[in-house]
Amino acid sequence: MSSQTTKLKVDPRDGKLAMAHFYVAFIALTLGGLMGLLQTLVRSGKFELPWGIDYYQILTVHGVLMGLVLTTFFIMGFQYAAISRTAGTHSPAARRIGWIGFWVMTVGTIMAATMVLLKEASVLYTFYAPLKAHWIFYLGMTFVVIGSWLDGAAQIMTYARWRRENPGKPSPLLSFMAIINTVMWIVASLGVAATVLFQLLPWSLGLVDTVDVLVSRTLFWYFGHPLVYFWLLPAYMCWYAIIPKIIGGKIFSDSLARLSFILFLLFSIPVGFHHQLTEPGIDPAWKFLQVILTFMVIIPSLMTAFSLFATFERFGRSKGATGLFGWFKVLPWKDARFTVPFIGMASFIPAGAGGIINASNQMNQVVHNTIWVTGHFHLTAATSVVLTFFGITFWLVPHLTGRVLTKAMNKLAIIQGWVWFIGMAFMSGAMHFQGLLGGPRRSAYSTYGDSAQAMEWIPYQIAQAVGGSILFLGIILMIIIFVNLAFFAPKGEEEFPVGEAENLDEKAPMIFENWKLWLGITAALILFAYTIPFIDMIQNAPPGSPGFKTWGSW
Amino acid sequence: MHMHKFEKIWLIFGIGALVVFLSVVGVSAFYLGNKPPSCLTTIDPEKVDTQAPFDKPGLNKVEGKEWDYELVYVASAFSYNPTEVEVPLGAKVKVMATTKDVIHGFQVAGTNINMMLEPGYINEIVTTFDKEGEYLVVCNEYCGTGHHLMSSKIKVVK
């Protein structure tokens, strides 16, 4: 079978690199989580930041650490380990490139973080030119992206080796999925690399005087939407290919899982305009075209929902469950490796519903830049994705450190998952409702001159602070679990679960591994969605903008 | 590649729902005029104050157009000009705004008036103010230290 070359254990040398990524990721979670807590407290109106710390400074730290550092480091560590487990130990050359990538990302993170702490870069992680940060901030961000490319290159090398050694065979499912995500990330991050290297860096260094704001934003959002799918796909990897093994069931369909990942590669990228629906300078017809493409990317998620329910139902019925929903009860609710990601999956239902609303062209006017959007991505990224990452941590970290998840830690992990759920229900729920009333996102506490409307928002902001405090408790629990699994848990062997397909006779079609074809279609869709509006933007550009620094210094 | 019958049913339903959503917003946008704010007109951000209509911020009655009034705003860190305005109930108004410096948001809370203001571009939306009340205008795009203090007021009066 296709699993003949797979090893049961990740090689310790690969494990060490994956763990290095996880250390950085969990440091980012701790600091970023603290910043998040402070933000919700400030917005409740009951608390002020001490020592001249600025709300927008901690907002920048929270966004950069959670959105870029935690996610990118965790994902690269996880995918690196998953490929090592399913496609074989990385070669010394691949491992060396992986380490270089890790260090380049880490140095970049430190450069960017330093500038933010010095109040030289309170521009939020979405950059917002013509706000002009210190050039070291932009260079640091460039390093993070380039480092992630090197990390990705290491994964691609090992995948390519597997393909050479196994001609005519479909690659292991987890490896295939990881490579799809890496390839999507590389194609997408070309956009942010372009705006930083060709616009923001020369401008912040003083080599050019002005910047084209709309071009910069468009390049950013070309990257910004696939970015969120880059976070989501590793969670889908876990749901499709790992959870079935954890519960003792089978992958519903290997081929359909691959098909959904191909669809994500094709349709995650040419959709950035749905973040720019209310912006001037972009023709509404082109916006609507990208709205249609955005709706295409919903289809693989609809497929995923079916596959997951089917995996659960088949497993439940094999255990003798009866009735329409009897299978639901026999799922292993006492296993944190299942329960915590399951909470993540369930959260994706309201998260997805909100996403469809956000992308619905003019309906975006109801919610654009309101705190509804913040509530939305705290369900997608900060619940579905993050709880699945935690669920992965519960077995992957002990697997890599040669320890085991004890019963006590398993119990604490389940408590952690429910604490997160409750905290998020308060915080994200309140954000959604406040957003519908018009409450803005990315804003410090304000009564807007005691305006009646703004006064209505304050109870929701207090609910967010309650939720934020509960969530911070969840982060503390998670740090305890991580430190235990990394350093203190008893020695032993923890399994790296890899699911098997229900129908082993059905081989995945080899066309899925035809990269020329898929990259070709990806490029064609991107060119189709972006070429004409981009030319319009450049030809009809207004005078460029000089830089502004509208935030305070130390 | 095999697909279960139930999955086919589900995907037909799901994709059908997406097609309906798209058709509804598409028809509403392109046939009923509810396109999201997407003005293509540019302006020199350094000359905003001297250029019509931004040399006269506020509510201006106009003749011979599809709308009765133009409500003109100039945004800059961290304020809108005008800071308060009264609009007669039922007036059809073209709201026009631009920024002199960084990116700002322009949202009339509790309404569909929600648009991005970017240096070099004018943005606009046409709407009928058909509900009485006092509406808060907030900047909903991060613009700097005073972002959360940037606001204005619209009173819709009989």
Add this chain to the structure above:
Amino acid sequence: MAKAELKTNKKTEIEDSSSLKGTLASVFFLGIFLVVTWLSVYFLFLDRF
């Protein structure tokens, strides 16, 4: 080989109609939830100026 394939196909088809009713019901609950939330915001959009 051809025989074996036939056999598996048959097996899949039997399962086709028997054991995924709960899945179908679940995804339809999900679908209805998506439609209801979308419609509620759409009506909010229509109601506002």
